[in-house]
Amino acid sequence: MIRVSADFAKEVKKRLGGETITNCYQCGTCTSSCPVARVTNRFNPRKLIVQSLRGKRDDVLTGEMIWLCCSCFNCQERCPQRVEIADLIYALRNIAISEGNVPNIYSEFVSALYSEGKLVKVAGFTEKQRENFGLPPLKKPDVEAIRAILAETSFGEVLKVLEGKE
Amino acid sequence: MKSYALFLGCTIPARQLNYEISARKALKALGIDLVDLDGMSCCAPPPIESVAVDASLAVSAYNICLAEEAGLDLLTICSGCFQSLARTNELLKRNSQLRKRVNQILSKIGKEFKGSIEVKHYLKVLHDEVGVEEVRRNVTKQLKNIKAAPFYGCHLLRPSELLKFDDPEKPRILDDLIEALGAKSIDYLDKLKCCGGLLRGYDDDLALELARDKVMKASKAGADCIVTVCPFCFINLDLGQIQIARKYNENYSLPIVHYPELLCLAMGVEAKELSPRSHRVKIDKLLEKMV
């Protein structure tokens, strides 16, 4: 028997970015706005929301759907009920990651930001090239400050989750 | 002329020297002074928001604090950085509860978001502050033969309520700036649709499929190049074409150029000064057409 419940929607609604989930009345504007949904039926924002609203927590958090949003905000722009869909998907990803469901590329982002204070490392070769083209030397981020900030946020817990995985 | 704190971000200085060089040159020539501040970090874009929204807001706000301390408005080149920073800036200005929450985090390192500066994308500065006419006046080499397909990307325009860059459904800024160079800005189907760049790394095939759609539609409309303003659009459409050729056996060879590159060329800068090797799709055909 399939159990339907509003618990998950309530949980999402409490999170940063997830506040507007219950505005949704399933008109599908998001899906027809979505460039990804136009090329594949693996992603459908309307379905993602209805699954969340029905309480299919596991399906949502362990499925691939939440990772297929390309963050173009077209759905959010056009939603007649002002559901902040892209933000909502970030909120869902936040929950998934905090529970250990972390795609590889995201673990890379996490460690890059934590270790470098930036997402992309500048290669020595590039530094040389920059000099050749007369670009100023790159200023370095304050990694300690970034780490101090991250420790105060839920990012800190994600780091623990990732350590546990290793 | 006005000074801005330059926010370079992560990708451009590491991977797209063509963008950084041309942007610095063009903006300087048009009288905009760029200041490189110490300590600027990552803008905390969607990949970080996906991990922890609160962390993204806080890191993004941290960068804004640095500019606030310097008393300068922030200018971004990358659209991703623009979206992260401008959105955070606007959200925190509007929502006092959120601001409180973020400032609580920032207080640990002695910073406070005050809401005293603006975050701007250089296109807007060129359009509104320098002015289209001034850009036109600086053009020494009219790009008359070029049919350029402007590509705004997503993070310049949306969410429009917070970014307030241009009309999200009918933007004109990039079109106007292209036409200021004497080139023709062409319309093409799904002009405002996403290139799929952010799917790279999670699902490259899907990212490629979206890029292919984009390149195909621009080509079909007769474009000589696609003009981008975002490093991710650039990678997905430029490098993407090499991969498309491999995967679909389709060869578009459609040059992808960042707007400042076009601008520099129109102002008479030599192509070789602009790191032409940063392009995977050769731009020679485009350069030839300019003469």
Place this chain on the structure above:
Amino acid sequence: MDKLKIAFYWAASCGGCEIAVLDINEKILDVVEKAEIVFWPVAIDTKYKDVEAMPDKSIDVCFFNGAIRTSENEYMAKLLRRKSKILIAFGSCSNDGCVVGLANLWDRDTIFRRLYIETPSTKNPEGVLPKTKVSVQEGELTLPEFYDTVKTLDQVVEVDYYLSGCPPPIPCIISAFNAILSGNLPPKGSSFLPDKSVCDECPRIKKDRKITEIRRIYEIEDDFETCFWDQGVVCMGPATRAGCEAQCIKANIPCTGCGGPGPGVKDQGAAMMSAVASIAPNKEVLDEIVDPVGTFYKYSLARSILRRRVLKKDE
């Protein structure tokens, strides 16, 4: 005819009211011509014992400023009451308690602790606090008792006339002197301030009376002519007795209420609270008022209806 005998006294107050007496300028000459000042500690050398020696009701008029904070204040209030035919509560402190009265939000112990121990500039490692009696080699030193509660003058003795303000407005002082010198006095219990509210004297214009937010004075760009309330700034004018000719407002500062409750109003703070709670569209707007009690009862807490919670050890 004998000259009128006049006394001035200064209880718990800042002393500004004493200065205000001199602000009547050349009018003072008329006063001196017709009156003799028999007691005025700030200006002439008379001692308490001189007053004690005077026959009862020998002073014609006593201007009493300051609230009743200590046993000394209370003693002098009672003494002067006995010696005076007419006792006038002079200034906001004696009328309504004024800023001194705001101390009723705390008790003596808290005040002493804060004042003599906790303030950053204080160095008092032994924690010495004022006492009413201290024995030293030379003998016993005494201080008046500091009460827990500040009272208005009329909460201690009967008052004949009221002349409020912080300090009292000059024209009202002049009209009080005129009335006294001419013997043409109003009924007992009257105020020498007019029976109007500050709004009646305020030159500002009402424009859009829909209040949507409450702002502090530094948060607005004042246009110098629109009513402060229309600009979302709290102004006590409506509930405050006039006479000041809206001096503060003319200097572009909202009224803070020193005239005390307007005619027909018993509790100034409560009256203004009712008004503000009614014109505010919602609770959020009300919450923007940082310190409602300090805002609405700046001058009148000591004479408010409930005054304060009584303290077991008090009197």
Place this chain on the structure above:
Amino acid sequence: MKVGVFISDCGGLVSKVLDIGDIEKYIRGIDGVKLVEVRDSFSSGEGLERIVRAFKERRIDRAVVTECSPKIAEIRILNRLKEEGVNPYLVEIVDLLGSCILPHRSWPDKAVEKAKVTLLAAVERAKLLEPIESRRFPIEKSALIIGGGLAGINAAIELIDTGFEVTLVEREPFIGGLAARMVRFFPTDDCALCVQAPIYELKGVTKTSRKGLYRSGVSELPGLNIYTNSRVVSVEGEPGNFTVTIEKKPRYVDETKCIGCGECTKVCPVEVPDLFNAKLKSRKAIYINAPNLYPPVYAIDETICKFKECAKCVEVCPTKAIDLDQKAETIKLRVGAIIVATGFEEFNPEVIKEYHYGEYPDVITQSELARMLDPFGPTGGIPIRPSTGEKAKKIVMIQCVGSRDRRYNRYCSGICCMIALKHADMIKKLDPESEVQICYIDIRTTGRMHEDYYERAREQGVIFVKGRPTEIVLNPDSGKPVVIVEDGLTGEILNLEADLVVLSTAFVPSSGSKELAEILGIEVAEDGFFKEYNSKLRPTETKIRGIYICGGATYPKDAPTTALHASSAALKAGKFLRSGEITKDLKVAVVNEELCGDCEFCPVVCPYGAITTVEKEGHVVARVSELRCEGCGICVGTCPKNAIELKHYTDDQILAQIRALATKLDPKEPVVLAICCAECGHCAIESSGIFLIEYPPNVRVMKVPCAGVLKVHHFLEAFNAGVDAIMVVGCKPEGCHYEYGSIKAAQKVAFTKTLLKALGIEPERIEMFQMVHIEGDRFAEAAKLMVERASSLGSIKEMIKI
């Protein structure tokens, strides 16, 4: 002052529980009580006559009467006294059964005490009661109707039938409104113009005959005066006596001379797109929207006419009806009642840029499609592609364009589903081969025979796609619009290419509604439509007596509902006018001009616009309209100068009652004062008694008209008098009978809490409760809570005896 107290035993019900003798003894001891009587009943027969005689013969000045079922008893007693010339406001009625017996059966001893104190309070209040006079205000027996659409015309006909003169003002040169453009009306597919026509009997014309607006003879209705091209610019005066100023713009054609021959248009050289016909054809500067509209005479569009430079029409007019020198006129008239029937209009979908309305010619709205479907319209009843003029074979409709959309209008416009279905049906009937696809979110067909349209559409092969399209693009190859939509039922994204895309747009308030509301002193709701006095039971009344609203002015409506609504408004207006005068007890707010001056807070808070300000001896003082004042006292609860009082609930009366109720007969028992509004608050308290729900007798109840009348100092005085805890019981904020009195009261309670806290007194001693009238159980719970609190916090007397 001599007070008589009349205690009814209610047929033995009271004495069964309470010791009446003990109560009587106590009452006799109250200062001012000169007479106490106890009987079975005082609401009829001998009992009632005894009260009359007490006033007449024993010369009492005031009376306190206890009765059960107070409402009915009150009416009987007061009516009888009125007959005898005793002012009913001198009598205070107490319901001992409901207030002291039913809810306190378990505590008879304590109930006796509560009864004593309740009567003491009634006596103390009675001593201060003043007679209140009743006044008559005459009513002008005529009405103004603003708006000449379906609602306005229907209301006018009804009012005229009732026997009143009606002036109808229409801002367009022709009446008929939006409905005139809609071709046919569901649910019977009648011709829109006929439906609007009056139905009345004349020789040869039966009662059901309808022949279009003009030929039906609307102009011949006796007592109807129609001003077209006109606007109401100001309304002054009081209910029953409004002075209306109307500005009539020049038509430049004499309505009495023009015979509608149309010779003028033939020579007129100025041509513009015809907006009435969705720009599908053009019209001249001198024009008529449709020949069967009223008035059937031409009008000149002054924004484009070349006037004297041309004047060709003047020459050709056979009746010399054209007068290019016509000037605007100002008309002043006096009416007793006003009906607002300004209707609604189509939302302009241009702002939804992704639909490209106004940019792609083949994207139109439903009202534009309606013009195409009119057999006498610009395309002869055929839907076409405006870009090419060819017949549209494939039509896609999009529902909810601008409605149910938080960016534009949150509400459902209600009728757009039916309009789309009606048009789909017409298209299918015209040509079964044409394709119609409707993109919808939910189809809403509430109303008799409405679902039939949905069924019929499915039978006819109309395709329903459940989804809201994201955008319309232009196919570069075919040049046709393509609607991109997710089919929510299959999950596929469809590209629907069409000849014609029709937007079912939202309907929004007529432009100028806000300005008109301001002129009339009535309100518009958040959605911009006119606000009803009570959307459930008084849907055509406004806060101001004598001003009514109907039709689409309050919300988009279909024809049947509009007709119903118009009749209701006409009935209400007719009833009001027929009475000829308003008789009103002046239980209103009264300004003390000595104290009042220059703060102007009360006009802002009055929900009825009853307070204006006037200049008096250099000061601005408040003035209350006795007619408009509803007696809530919110102004009183606001006035920082105590300069405005509510008659029958003056500050002295309220305070006397509070102080009496604070009396502690048993010093050990806490006293809780419940001050309730006379609406839901009091009903909730009463209903706890009626439903036999008990609450502690420590709770003493007093009633004020609206909690908004209360002031912070009332609460402080209550504490000062020894009340240990206060509960203010008002209506739910959204259901307050005086708009927002309950909210204001809650805000005052909140401030009082802040003050108490600062003074070192527990803020929990005062609480605001907001409930609906049936929540007796909630009241009982609240009462228990407050009594428990008062007990545990201890006596307040100990805390404030400075």
